Amino acid sequence: MLLIVTDGSPSDIDEMDPQYLRMDAKKATEELRTKGIMTYCLTLDPSADHYVQRIFGQNNYTIIDNVQRLPEKLPALFATLTS
Numbered sequence: 001m002l003l004i005v006t007d008g009s010p011s012d013i014d015e016m017d018p019q020y021l022r023m024d025a026k027k028a029t030e031e032l033r034t035k036g037i038m039t040y041c042l043t044l045d046p047s048a049d050h051y052v053q054r055i056f057g058q059n060n061y062t063i064i065d066n067v068q069r070l071p072e073k074l075p076a077l078f079a080t081l082t083s
């Protein structure tokens with residue numbers, strides 16, 4: 001399993017098109033899945049609803065809208081994912 005913790009949508013210094021970056025991230029998660037590696041995203045971006053499900057798939061992400069809640073949420077999430 002690969003747990004990705006992020007503060008926002010994909011970005012790159014040499015590509016500015018947000019749609020391209022999101023599709024590139026989706027392709028990477030699909031390639032990992034074909035190799036038997038599950039990906040799960042924990043995002044701190046309160047606006048992630050409009051892109052994170054397309055990248056990681058339904059039920060493969062959690063949105064935390066307040067970074068102060070990360071220490072309380074991360075252990076519970078990890079326990080859920082590994083049980």
